[in-house]
Amino acid sequence: MADPSASARRRALLVGVASGRGALRRVGVAVGALVAVTVVGTVGYVLLGFPVLEALYQTVTTVATVGFREVRPLSTVGMVFTMVLILLGVGTVLYNLGILVEAVTEGHLREYLERRRMDQRISGLSGHIIICGYGRVGRASAAHLRATGHEVVVIDSDPEHLVGVDLPHIIGDALDDHTLREAGIRSARALIATLEQDADTVYLTLSARALRSDLVIVARARTVDAKAKLVLAGANRAVNPQLIGGRRMAAFALHPDVAEFLDVVLHDEEVDYRIEQVRVPEGSALAGRPIGDIDVTGRSGAQLLAVRRPQQGAFVPNPPATMVVEAGSTLIVFGDPRQVLALHGLVGPQAEPVQPNELQA
DSSP, X not given: OOOHHHHHHHHHHHHHHHHHHHHHHHHHHHXXXXXXXXXXXXXXXXXXXXXXXXXXXXXXXXHHTOOXXXXXXXXXXXXXXXXXXXXXXXHHHHHHHHHHHHHHHHOHHHHHHHHHHHHHHHHTOOSOEEEEOOSHHHHHHHHHHHHTTOOEEEEESOGGGGTTXXXXXXXXXXXXXXXXXXXXXXXXSEEEEOOSSHHHHHHHHHHHHHHOTTOEEEEEOSSHHHHHHHHHHTOSEEEOHHHHHHHHHHHHHHOHHHHHHHHHHHHOTTOOOEEEEEEOOTTOTTTTEEHHHHOHHHHHOOEEEEEEOTTTOOEEESOOTTOEEOTTOEEEEEEOHHHHHHHHHXXXXXXXXOOHHHHHO
């Protein structure tokens, strides 16, 4: 059953957006009315024999009720026209003031304009990671991704979770396809689902997979049984944080140096060396060639740890020199950013071999 408070927050959000649009529309109507009164007054005084500049001046001073004398003596028709203009003008000015005060004090217009700016910021992103749910797991994922230089878009239905967050974000329901499209799912690199309920995470995974068949989806499973369901729903990986945390603690107890080394190269942003993956695309200069001929270490400096066969196939640790690299394979390497960049240069379909010393230059 859905959380009533969450539903109320979503309804309040929709009301706020609608109010913002309504406030913007009312401001537009008010300004349009003021312009119309000014134009009518200017045209009327021109017809009464005033030059255009004097007619505009007379209209502005009349509508503003500043109390200046008439630019020219008024006839009976002119006095009647001026009285009508005063009534219309004062009413329009008061309406404008009321609309502006309402827009400022209620804050809906400011929120709507900020939402527009945020939408424009998100629409300009490509290759970003979408995080659905900004709880403890979502915050930790976002912090690590940002520390490693990746763009992140956050979706959460609770505005309180996003107070003071400077990341591109959307306050909305991640289960809604429209919200996922607003987050740029078409151009995203991956989606991380960290919702509160496994049922919601399964539904989100199904929706995201339907929108993008090639999207990398990583889903948080609260129970062991949910992991299998999430994979069936289309998640590339289903992660149980409690299970992983327990295994890491056991690894630190049994093999502390190995566990610490892996923890450093995978999670410590202060260390340059990383374990990275590099995919070999169709048409790559490396596709169809044996490992020994490629000489990954000699030409890039990165250490080749394993090769994963195409279509999420099996891993081949410490691959032999005779193994042929197929298009679609993934190279698992260990190295610093320069060495990984050099390997990307080797993998590119049209790329010339890139040496580490060339990158240093």
